[in-house]
Amino acid sequence: MTGPDQPSAGQDRLPVAGGRRTWAWLRRRLGAQWTGVTWAALVGVLGAAASVVPAYALGTLVDRVREHAPASALVAIAAVIVVAAVAGGVATGAGTYLIGRVCGHVLADLRERTVARALSLPVTTLERVGKGDLLARVSTDVASIGKAATSVVPSLISAFLLVVLSLAAMAGLDWRLGLAGAVAIPLYVAALRWYLPRSAPKYAGERRAVGDNARLLAESMQGVRTVHAYRLEQRRLHDIHQASHQVRDIAVSVFTLFTRFVGRVNRAEFFGLAAILVAGFLLVRDGSVTVGQSAAAAVLFHRLFNPIGMLLFTFDEVQAAGASLARLVGVIDLAPAAAPADGGDPGEPADTSIRLSGVHFRYDGGPEVLHGVSIDVAAGARVALVGSTGAGKSTLAAIAAGILRPGGGTVRVGGVALPPDRLRARVAIVTQEIHVFAGPLIEDLRLARPGASREEVRSALAVVGALEWAKALPDGLDTVVGEGGHELTTVQAQQLALARLVLVNPPIAVLDEATAEAGSLGARTLEEAAAAATRGRTTLIVAHRLTQAATADRVVVLEHGRIVEEGTHQDLLAAGGRYVELWRAWEAHTPTSSSRQAPQRANLVRTPESSKS
Numbered sequence: 001m002t003g004p005d006q007p008s009a010g011q012d013r014l015p016v017a018g019g020r021r022t023w024a025w026l027r028r029r030l031g032a033q034w035t036g037v038t039w040a041a042l043v044g045v046l047g048a049a050a051s052v053v054p055a056y057a058l059g060t061l062v063d064r065v066r067e068h069a070p071a072s073a074l075v076a077i078a079a080v081i082v083v084a085a086v087a088g089g090v091a092t093g094a095g096t097y098l099i100g101r102v103c104g105h106v107l108a109d110l111r112e113r114t115v116a117r118a119l120s121l122p123v124t125t126l127e128r129v130g131k132g133d134l135l136a137r138v139s140t141d142v143a144s145i146g147k148a149a150t151s152v153v154p155s156l157i158s159a160f161l162l163v164v165l166s167l168a169a170m171a172g173l174d175w176r177l178g179l180a181g182a183v184a185i186p187l188y189v190a191a192l193r194w195y196l197p198r199s200a201p202k203y204a205g206e207r208r209a210v211g212d213n214a215r216l217l218a219e220s221m222q223g224v225r226t227v228h229a230y231r232l233e234q235r236r237l238h239d240i241h242q243a244s245h246q247v248r249d250i251a252v253s254v255f256t257l258f259t260r261f262v263g264r265v266n267r268a269e270f271f272g273l274a275a276i277l278v279a280g281f282l283l284v285r286d287g288s289v290t291v292g293q294s295a296a297a298a299v300l301f302h303r304l305f306n307p308i309g310m311l312l313f314t315f316d317e318v319q320a321a322g323a324s325l326a327r328l329v330g331v332i333d334l335a336p337a338a339a340p341a342d343g344g345d346p347g348e349p350a351d352t353s354i355r356l357s358g359v360h361f362r363y364d365g366g367p368e369v370l371h372g373v374s375i376d377v378a379a380g381a382r383v384a385l386v387g388s389t390g391a392g393k394s395t396l397a398a399i400a401a402g403i404l405r406p407g408g409g410t411v412r413v414g415g416v417a418l419p420p421d422r423l424r425a426r427v428a429i430v431t432q433e434i435h436v437f438a439g440p441l442i443e444d445l446r447l448a449r450p451g452a453s454r455e456e457v458r459s460a461l462a463v464v465g466a467l468e469w470a471k472a473l474p475d476g477l478d479t480v481v482g483e484g485g486h487e488l489t490t491v492q493a494q495q496l497a498l499a500r501l502v503l504v505n506p507p508i509a510v511l512d513e514a515t516a517e518a519g520s521l522g523a524r525t526l527e528e529a530a531a532a533a534t535r536g537r538t539t540l541i542v543a544h545r546l547t548q549a550a551t552a553d554r555v556v557v558l559e560h561g562r563i564v565e566e567g568t569h570q571d572l573l574a575a576g577g578r579y580v581e582l583w584r585a586w587e588a589h590t591p592t593s594s595s596r597q598a599p600q601r602a603n604l605v606r607t608p609e610s611s612k613s
């Protein structure tokens with residue numbers, strides 16, 4: 001937490017909050033827990049004060065023994081020692097527990113805020129920084145803070161209170177004994193000042209290296225198909241190897257630094273105790289203090305070895321937790337997907353049409369990929385987007401659905417430019433990235449509409465033609481699917497995504513599914529499911545198979561981020577332009593001629609004309 005105050009961020013990394021900002025965040029969260037903080041402090045001070053009494057009483061005991069005091073006096077002192085030790089132990093335990101509770105609340109709050117902010121991050125930010133860094137923060141960094149907050153920090157605060165009160169007690173015996181004990185303080189401080197500036201960058205570097213390593217691993221796993229396809233295995237392994245070695249080297253250097261620090265701490269302990277013993281000897285010889293007082297000072301100081309060691313040695317964990325906290329506050333401080341600049345209430349859309357006007361877009365720092373694209377989808381109509389790979393179809397679909405914000409131009413629903421959250425509430429998208437969440441199938445579907453009844457889920461599955469296979473699963477709708485559960489086929493997973501769309505029941509649907517990867521039989525199933533799921537909705541569909549374009553009301557041909565043609569399937573075929581080239585290429589690559597034929601439009605989409613016929 002010693003960095004500059006401005007959050008720092010690499011072009012491809014999430015930002016890290018500065019020291020002042022991180023402290024301010026922590027102070028505010030602790031302020032919100034002030035009752036707990038006050039109780040913890042009171043009980044902690046009481047525990048530390050009671051823990052000092054036995055050493056003090058021990059000195060008195062030594063003096064009484066030397067004075068040949070009666071046994072009853074010695075027993076009374078021994079009783080005081082026992083009672084104070086027990087009371088000190090109980091109060092210290094209770095104080096540590098109360099501090100732990102406060103830390104636990106702050107930790108829970110931190111975790112919730114980080115995850116909430118992570119989930120609301122703009123997709124472009126996530127894509128730029130990679131999910132690995134974010135995952136490392138919400139897992140490794142939260143764990144590091146969790147460990148510090150629940151075990152280290154409470155003991156550390158108790159130790160700190162004990163050190164302060166013990167030094168005060170030593171000075172109370174005789175100020176010169178206190179002074180002798182204080183000889184150690186500059187040595188401890190010197191040890192810490194030697195250690196901290198060296199360890200801080202090492203810990204930050206360690207966290208960064210762990211984050212980079214996690215990112216590389218996550219990317220390699222998520223992109224395993226691409227890795228295989230381009231034979232990148234060796235290169236990825238080499239990169240992971242390098243990153244792992246970097247983590248190991250940093251960890252070793254951190255440990256080496258730490259052992260040198262321990263040597264310096266031992267030196268401070270030696271000089272402190274030696275100073276007390278010498279001062280005690282001289283003061284006893286002068287008759288300024290008793291042997292018992294001198295012994296009590298030595299015992300008090302010796303008893304500080306553990307708490308001081310605790311303070312110093314766990315500083316690294318606290319520092320690591322501080323570095324983690326700064327990384328999490330950096331995420332919390334990130335701006336969520338920005339609201340539109342005008343901010344005023346844009347009003348209610350007149351209908352369910354969607355119009356993109358003059359849309360420009362570039363991915364972070366990259367070249368522009370959409371150059372002023374305008375598309376108008378009338379209420380209830382179905383428009384297909386076609387074009388070569390990389391033309392910008394998926395980007396445009398994501399903009400229409402409010403997932404990406406255009407760099408220029410507008411998206412209007414029913415004539416109104418809605419803010420992103422209201423746009424997303426009206427437009428649902430099914431993307432190529434289908435994720436089946438681990439858990440019972442019915443719960444996976446209820447993610448789309450929490451509280452949906454079993455009957456509603458069944459009818460959504462029926463709409464997309466998935467009810468039969470879902471009922472046939474080992475536990476029907478309660479079958480555990482996703483990671484570690486029953487494995488679903490690509491087609492089944494995509495049917496689930498479409499069933500979620502049905503449950504959401506949006507007036508506007510954007511489809512960008514990977515039907516082309518489903519094989520021709522699966523693709524036909526999915527085309528029918530998509531048509532059923534989008535029936536009655538305004539639909540923009542990225543036509544990965546051109547049969548989807550053939551059944552649309554209108555086809556928009558996109559190339560290099562620009563619209564090059566627009567019209568019905570028949571018009572475009574007649575025009576003999578780019579669409580014809582795409583259609584011919586599609587026909588040439590489709591094995592069965594029957595699947596090449598454009599399916600009867602009435603089979604897929606019910607339009608006013610087809611329902612009349």
Ligand SMILES: Nc1ncnc2c1ncn2[C@@H]1O[C@H](COP(=O)(O)OP(=O)(O)OP(=O)(O)O)[C@@H](O)[C@H]1O
Nearest residue numbers: 127363366369387388389390391392393394395396
């Ligand atoms: N996350 C990203 N970061 C940077 N550039 C991107 C990103 N996603 C897409 N692009 C680039 O934007 C351009 C348009 O991509 P897009 O995926 O929208 O095309 P597409 O027509 O949907 O292609 P496909 O049919 O292969 O899905 C391409 O040049 C692509 O490389």
